[in-house]
Amino acid sequence: MTILKAGFNIGDIIIHREQNFRGVIVDVDAEYQGSDDWYDLFTTNQPAKNLPWYHVLVDEEGSMAYVSEQNIYNDSSNMEVEHPMLDDIFKDYDQGHYLPRQTVN
Numbered sequence: 001m002t003i004l005k006a007g008f009n010i011g012d013i014i015i016h017r018e019q020n021f022r023g024v025i026v027d028v029d030a031e032y033q034g035s036d037d038w039y040d041l042f043t044t045n046q047p048a049k050n051l052p053w054y055h056v057l058v059d060e061e062g063s064m065a066y067v068s069e070q071n072i073y074n075d076s077s078n079m080e081v082e083h084p085m086l087d088d089i090f091k092d093y094d095q096g097h098y099l100p101r102q103t104v105n
Helices: 036-042
Strands: 013-016 022-029 053-058 064-068 072-074 090-094 097-100
Touching: 013 053, 013 064
Parallel strands: none
Antiparallel strands: 013 022, 013 072, 022 053, 053 064, 090 097
16 A cells, blocks of 8 residues: 655645646645546546645635646745635745644644
């Protein structure tokens, strides 16, 4: 059995490779947890379902996205994200990373 490690963490700021949006990760799924219908409708490059997927607050949109690890990369701009739910989830911003209000094991 192979144990996979997520390449990103809650609070990391990312950029989507194809859709070119920025956002901050608020949750991580070890593998795809959505429906087959959603996957077929909203994914363009058929990313792997058995790799980590992330729930992301999208910068300047007020929306949330569900993205695969293979479609994102770290944002090195050091710019904060603007989203109405940010203060509900994170307590602080420090050098390109948001610090969660609480952690879950």
